[in-house]
Amino acid sequence: MGRAIRTRIEFRDYTLANGLRVLFSPHRVAPVVAVLVMYRVGSRDEPPGKTGFAHLFEHMMFQGSANVPRGKHFEYVESNGGMLNGFTSYDCTAYFELLPASKLPLGLWLEADRMRSLQVSQENLDNQRAVVKEERRLSIDNQPYARALERFREIAYDNFANQHSVIGSMEDLDCATLEDVQRFFRTYYAPNNAVLVIAGDYHLRRDLALVRRLFEDIPPQPAPPPVDLSEPDRAERREIFHDPLASVPAIAIAWKIPARHTEANDALQIAAEALVGGRASRLYQRLVKQEAVAVSVSGGAEARPAPSLFRLFVLHRPDVPPERVEQIVYEEVARLSEEGIPAAELERIRTQLVAQRWSDHLYYGLQSPLGRALGLAFATVFDGDPNSVNLELERLLRIESHEVQQAVRHYLNSSRNRTVMMIMPAAQGGVA
Amino acid sequence: MKFPTVPPPDHPMGELHLPLPQEHTLPNRLTLWLIPDSRAPRVELRLIIPTAGRAFDEETMVGLAAATARLMTAGTRRRTSFQIEEEADRYGGALSVSANAETALLQAHCLSQFLPLMLDLIADVLLNPTFPQQEVEIDRANTLQRLRLQRTQPDFLADERLRKALFGTHPYHRLAPDEAALQRWQPEHLQAFHAQHYRPTGATLIAVGDFREKQLVSLIEAHLGGWQGEPSNSKLPDPPTEPAEKGDHHVLREGSVQSHLMLGTLVPPRGAPDSLELMLGVNLLGGGTNSRLFRTVREQYGYAYSVGASVDYYRRVGAFVAHAQTATENTRDALCQIQHEIRRLTEEPMSPQELQATKNYLVGRHMLGWITLGGIADRFVQSVVHRLPMDYWHRYPEMVQSIPAEAVQRACASYLLPHRMSVVVVGERIP
Secondary structure (H helix, E strand, C coil), X not given: CCCCCCCCCCCEEEXXXXXXXXXXXXXXXXXXXXXXXXXXXXXXXXXXXXXXXXXXXXXXXXXXXXXECCCHHHHXXXXXXXXXXXXXXXXXXXXXXXXXXXXXXXXXHHHHHXXXXXXXXXXXXXXXXXXXXXXXXHHHHCCCCHHHHHHHHHHHCCCHHHHCCCCCCHHHHHHCCHHHHHHHHXXXXXXXXXXXXXXXXXXXXXXXXXXXXXXXXXCCCCCCCCCCCCCCCCCCEEEEEEECXXXXXXXXXXXEECCCCCHHHHHHHHHHHHHHCCCXXXXXXXXXXXXXXXXXXXXXXXXXXXXXXXXXXXXXXXXXXXXXXXXXXXXXXHHHHHHCCCHHHHHHHXXXXXXXXXXXXXXXXXXXXXHHHHHHHHHHHHHCCCCHHHHHHHHHHHCCHHHHHHXXXXXXXXXXXXXXXXXEECCCCCCC | CCCCCCXXXXXXXXXXXCCCCEEEECCCCCEEEEEECCCCCEEEEEXXXXXXXXXXXXXXXXXXXXXXXXXXXXXXXXXXXXHHHHHHHHCCCEEEEEECCCCEEEEEEEEHHHHHHXXXXXXXXXXXXXXXXXXXXXXXXXXXXXXXXXXXXXHXXXXXXXXXXXXXXXXXXXXXXXXXXXXXXXXXXXXHHHHHHCCCCCCXXXXXXXXXXXXXXXXXXXXXXXXXXXXXXXXXXXXXXXCCCCEEEEEXXXXXCEEEEEEEEXXXXXXXXXXXXXXXXXXXXXXXXXCHHHHHHHHHCCCEEEEEEEEEECCCCEEEEEEEEEEHHHHHHHHHHHHHHHHHXXXXXXXXXXXXXXXXXXXXXXXXXXXXXXXXXXXXXXXHHCCCCCCHHHHHHHHHHCCCHHHHHHXXXXXXXXXXXXXXXXXXXXX
């Protein structure tokens, strides 16, 4: 690359007396501020019989607290010109508001009120249970490939904590009780299990004082029980899935790989860019263009704070046997492991990594205060260090071809820990 | 200190600075809207081709406009499709062309240091596409598979059916390619469509980002100055003002566990009288989490996860659309509730508080759209596509805030009446 491009996310780092980590990150291109609270809890913390609970609980966080009656959270934010949302993943749960800078006190007050005094009734629980069931139907049960990919994760992993989906099963959702909600809140939604990030246009001294006033007297709780996320080494696993809603065949392949920010996971991030990062990537060019066997190729290397998956998903032409697609994928993996990445290709990947940091996305990257807040929050919750968001990119930009080769040889160019699912369509999807 | 029972007072706040584009017209009649902005080391580019969208396909070649747009990046006289992708990646960017209802849109971005190289690539794609036979065949086969896939997706099926119900035979109804046409077109058809429609006269190039205005104008002149001509006179028939097929339409999708509901009707286009008034009413009904549909259909009854209403704008008409996805057994109840809320909007006065909340919601979203370079660029794409005054978005907050409740209700009562609605349900048979 020519001239150096700034990619650093600046921040100030505080810990309140109750253990709440508070980060401020300046970004003053518009009078806008992001408030984000991330809790260290996700679907991995759910025991058998309680799948989907972390996500159902996320919905409960919008159902009222001591000073914010039900429905008022939405009203406060949107009628003041802001936007809000929340999400639950395998390893964390986050809540955020993007607000006009003048409304920062409102955002902080809303987050503090629900952290200190969530109030949930049976009626609200039942209502949100119904909403989440519709969410499951919308995103999984009524969509082609979605049930297959949910099943795929269950067989790709061996440890229950990693296997089950975030949305959970209908049966388990039915079993959730008000007592579960209260216990979950006490255990996981404590200030010492959370990070608060304020990014954008704020005034540090004034707003740090306000944060202390609103959050510092929320009592801490004992640390939540640790979860065993380890994965055993195993032989290849294969399955055929008949999807009644799909009309085009597909193949999903994954390998279990080490957790984020290990040497191997870092190197495999680069391997993922080479193999499936966009339309110049090796698998796209080979499968879609040269051999003309695939309709689309997607995938990537997860960077969970736990054993992760290197995932590939190929929609292929019905007249091509899935074994042929599979064989080509393995040929490209073998080529990467034997020949590595030529300098020009590696340079291109590095340029893309830097450019992606300046993405236009509201949830990702340096242009949006919310993107900055999320980057810092993931780094803090997953790595214990907000600066790891900056260090991560520095490390990725230093990775050399031989490191990629070594990681690919060890983790991908092998049937060990591999899972393959052929998805056979049953629907016609007739062209009208 | 005691925890406050109401939100602490607001902070004072600085003004949002909204840039106005600098307009230039090149000798070949290409218009430039340039906004230098150094907030990110990046440049966003949007080129709007006014008559290269789906509606300009001939009846016998529906899908050709979209294929032409898609395949502009499939090879040029100087570059293969791989070289195009590889170069865009090297510039920390991306480049694609797509066809919308009326316009085609070339979208690109890159790290600012690579802007001259990116412009060379864009010019090549724009002026010299060759539509290689082999690429056309790959695209044909994969488009057919994608079409089969789309026909299994409830949202696509609903959208496709609703457009037909609203627009009848008017070209605005087109969403997917016609399969017979897809089998037929050859590189020369794509060449001809390109030659006819991709012309500088009437086209607008928007650039937002880290560049110097004078330098960029010379660069664009150097790369696109040789682009010549005007599009052959393409006129669209007048769009309908009333839906072609009102009433209920069911699309059977076997194995569905949910019904995908869409209700729609035709409304005035962006910038027309009544359009902002109606937009306010539609957002009060179904914009965001504080809207009536969200509060009742989701939060009160638990019928749906996703529910809302919005207006899709075409150049000469708008389409009001309300949607929800609900368990098959709740289909009738959810539909009734949505219809009830629409009727209430047309019949009952709204409270000043509720209207003010909606105004603030719209103005707030508007403001959040100015955070990123791409957000700014896309705002001005809207201005170009809908021929809005250049300062439309600057005046938008004031225009929204000054609309009285009676005007909102009058607009809703004129356009959102039950007998003007087309209702589409995609799913299993309803018990």
